[in-house]
Amino acid sequence: MPKSPLKQAIHRLQSEQRKWAAVGQYTPKQVNRWFKWLSPGLLVKRWLLISITGLILTFLGLAVFLKLTPVYRLLECISTLLEFLTTYVPNYISGPLAILLGLFLLLWGQSRTVGSITEALHPEGNQELVDRLLAHRRRNRGPKIVTIGGGTGLSTLLRGLKQYSSNITAIVTVTDDGGSSGRLRREIGVLPPGDIRNCVAALADEEKLLTELFQYRFQAGDGLTGHSFGNLFLTALTDITGDLEQAIAASSKVLAIRGKVLPATLNDVRLWAELSDGRFIEGESNITEARGKIERIGCIPAHPLALPAAMNVIKDADYIIIGPGSLYTSVIPNLLVPDIRNALIKAKVSRIYICNIMTQPGETDGYTVSDHLKAIDHVCEQRLFDAVLIQRRPPSPKALKRYALENCHPVFPDREEVAKLGCRVILGNVMTEDEITGKVSHDPQRLAKVLLRWYSSK
Incomplete structure (x- = not known):
C-alpha cells in the first residue's frame, strides 16, 4: 500500500536529518523553533487550529448571509457547498448559524490558547492571565x-x-x-x-x-x-x-x-548620640542599649x-x-x-x-x-x-x-x-x-x- 504524501514528507525529513547528523550538521535554529511549536503536549496546536476553523466559518457565514455565493469561485468545493446551502437552507438561517458556530469556535480556541499560556507563565493558576495583565x-x-x-x-x-x-x-x-x-x-x-x-x-x-x-x-x-x-x-x-x-x-x-x-x-557611617546625663555613645546598637534620653544625634563622617x-x-x-x-x-x-x-x-x-x-x-x-x-x-x-x-x-x-x-x-x-x-x-x-x-x-x-x-x- 503506497504511503500518503504526509507520511512521505515526514519520512523524507527524517532521512535528511539523519543525513545532516551523520556529517556533523544541524537543523538551523529558526527551523528548530518552528518544529518546537508542533511538539506534542504544548496544548497550543489544537486550540490554534480551532481558532483558524472558527475564523474561516465566520467569513463563510458572512458570505452566505450576504449572498456572496460562490465566493469569487476561489475553490470549487466551497462554491458547491455554498450553493447547496443557499438552495436547500434559507440564507437567513444558514448564514447566522455559521456565524455563531464560527464565533464560538474562535472564542473557545482563543480562550484555551490564553489558558495554555497562563498555565506556562503562572503554573499555580490562581489568577487569570488577563487579571495579571490588568494588575500589572x-x-x-x-x-x-x-x-x-x-x-x-x-x-x-x-x-x-x-x-x-x-x-x-x-x-x-x-x-x-x-x-x-x-x-x-x-x-x-x-x-x-x-x-x-x-x-x-x-x-x-x-x-x-x-x-x-x-x-x-x-x-x-x-x-x-x-x-x-x-x-x-x-x-x-x-x-x-x-x-x-x-x-x-x-x-x-x-x-x-x-x-x-x-x-x-x-x-561607612557610624551613629553617635549625646544623652541627657552627659554620656557620649557611638554605634547604633549601643545607643539603644544605653537606655538614656537622647539630646543630640549625629554620625561619623559628619557629612556623608x-x-x-x-x-x-x-x-x-x-x-x-x-x-x-x-x-x-x-x-x-x-x-x-x-x-x-x-x-x-x-x-x-x-x-x-x-x-x-x-x-x-x-x-x-x-x-x-x-x-x-x-x-x-x-x-x-x-x-x-x-x-x-x-x-x-x-x-x-x-x-x-x-x-x-x-x-x-x-x-x-x-x-x-x-x-x-x-x-x-x-x-x-x-x-x-x-x-x-x-x-x-x-x-x-x-x-x-x-x-x-x-x-x-x-
Missing part, C-alpha cells in the same frame, strides 16, 4: 512613591504599597552595627545589608518564600552561626559587582522585585555623601513617605545625609510621617506624636512633614499589659501640639495584633490603603 498595567501607572526608613517598619510598608504601584523606591539607612550585619561590617568591611535584605524580600513577588530564605539563619558551621542567608547573599554580590548599589540592582533583577531599593549613602540615584528619585517623586521605624536608629539616620535632607525639604509633593504605635525603650520613652515630629524637625532645622499618620484605636488590654512589662506604652496623640507644628493629623486603623502574643505592628494592607487614599485626596 495598573501598578505600572501607579504614583512614584519614595519611602525612607529602615528596620522591619519599612519592609512592612513596602509589602502593602507594592500592590498599588510598581514605581516604588525605598531609601534605606546603612548604620546598623549589630547582629549578622554588624559582624559582616567588622569582619569583611561591607556596608550592613540587613535592612536592605528585608526591603528586597518585601518587594519580591514570591515574598513569603524569599522572606523565609533571606531570613534563614545558620545554626551551625564555623563562622556561619548566626548569619542570615540574605546577608551573605548581598555580601557576596557586593564583592562580585564592586559596591552595594550594584549588588542590590543585580539581586533585584534576579528576584524580579517591584520597585527599587537604594542605600542612603555608600559611605548621598547616593546620586537616591537624590534623583526624591526629585521625581509624586509622594514621599517616612517611617514607620525606630526614630533615632532607622528614620533620622537617613536625614543625617545632608543632600537627602535638603532634597526632602525642597520637595513640593506630599510628605507624610508614619508615627510608631508604641514607644521604644532606650529611644522614645514617654514620647508623644509631637515629640517624634520635633526630633525630626530639629535635625532638619525646619518643618519637614505635611501630615502624620496616627493609629486611631489603642491596643487591647492584653497587649498593653504585655508592653507595660517592657516599659513600653502607646504613643500619645497630642493633636493640638501637632497642629501647632503645622502638620495635619491623619487617623487610621492601621494596626494588627497577634492574638496569642499580644504583639502589635502595622498592617501592610491597611497602611497602604490609608496612605493611598490620602494621596488621592490631595
Whole structure:
C-alpha cells in the first residue's frame, strides 16, 4: 500500500536529518523553533487550529448571509457547498448559524490558547492571565512613591504599597552595627545589608518564600552561626559587582522585585548620640542599649555623601513617605545625609510621617506624636512633614499589659501640639495584633490603603 504524501514528507525529513547528523550538521535554529511549536503536549496546536476553523466559518457565514455565493469561485468545493446551502437552507438561517458556530469556535480556541499560556507563565493558576495583565498595567501607572526608613517598619510598608504601584523606591539607612550585619561590617568591611535584605524580600513577588530564605539563619558551621542567608547573599554580590548599589540592582533583577531599593549613602557611617546625663555613645546598637534620653544625634563622617540615584528619585517623586521605624536608629539616620535632607525639604509633593504605635525603650520613652515630629524637625532645622499618620484605636488590654512589662506604652496623640507644628493629623486603623502574643505592628494592607487614599485626596 503506497504511503500518503504526509507520511512521505515526514519520512523524507527524517532521512535528511539523519543525513545532516551523520556529517556533523544541524537543523538551523529558526527551523528548530518552528518544529518546537508542533511538539506534542504544548496544548497550543489544537486550540490554534480551532481558532483558524472558527475564523474561516465566520467569513463563510458572512458570505452566505450576504449572498456572496460562490465566493469569487476561489475553490470549487466551497462554491458547491455554498450553493447547496443557499438552495436547500434559507440564507437567513444558514448564514447566522455559521456565524455563531464560527464565533464560538474562535472564542473557545482563543480562550484555551490564553489558558495554555497562563498555565506556562503562572503554573499555580490562581489568577487569570488577563487579571495579571490588568494588575500589572495598573501598578505600572501607579504614583512614584519614595519611602525612607529602615528596620522591619519599612519592609512592612513596602509589602502593602507594592500592590498599588510598581514605581516604588525605598531609601534605606546603612548604620546598623549589630547582629549578622554588624559582624559582616567588622569582619569583611561591607556596608550592613540587613535592612536592605528585608526591603528586597518585601518587594519580591514570591515574598513569603524569599522572606523565609533571606531570613534563614545558620545554626551551625564555623563562622556561619548566626548569619542570615540574605546577608551573605548581598555580601557576596557586593564583592562580585564592586559596591552595594550594584549588588542590590543585580539581586533585584534576579528576584524580579517591584520597585527599587537604594542605600542612603555608600559611605561607612557610624551613629553617635549625646544623652541627657552627659554620656557620649557611638554605634547604633549601643545607643539603644544605653537606655538614656537622647539630646543630640549625629554620625561619623559628619557629612556623608548621598547616593546620586537616591537624590534623583526624591526629585521625581509624586509622594514621599517616612517611617514607620525606630526614630533615632532607622528614620533620622537617613536625614543625617545632608543632600537627602535638603532634597526632602525642597520637595513640593506630599510628605507624610508614619508615627510608631508604641514607644521604644532606650529611644522614645514617654514620647508623644509631637515629640517624634520635633526630633525630626530639629535635625532638619525646619518643618519637614505635611501630615502624620496616627493609629486611631489603642491596643487591647492584653497587649498593653504585655508592653507595660517592657516599659513600653502607646504613643500619645497630642493633636493640638501637632497642629501647632503645622502638620495635619491623619487617623487610621492601621494596626494588627497577634492574638496569642499580644504583639502589635502595622498592617501592610491597611497602611497602604490609608496612605493611598490620602494621596488621592490631595
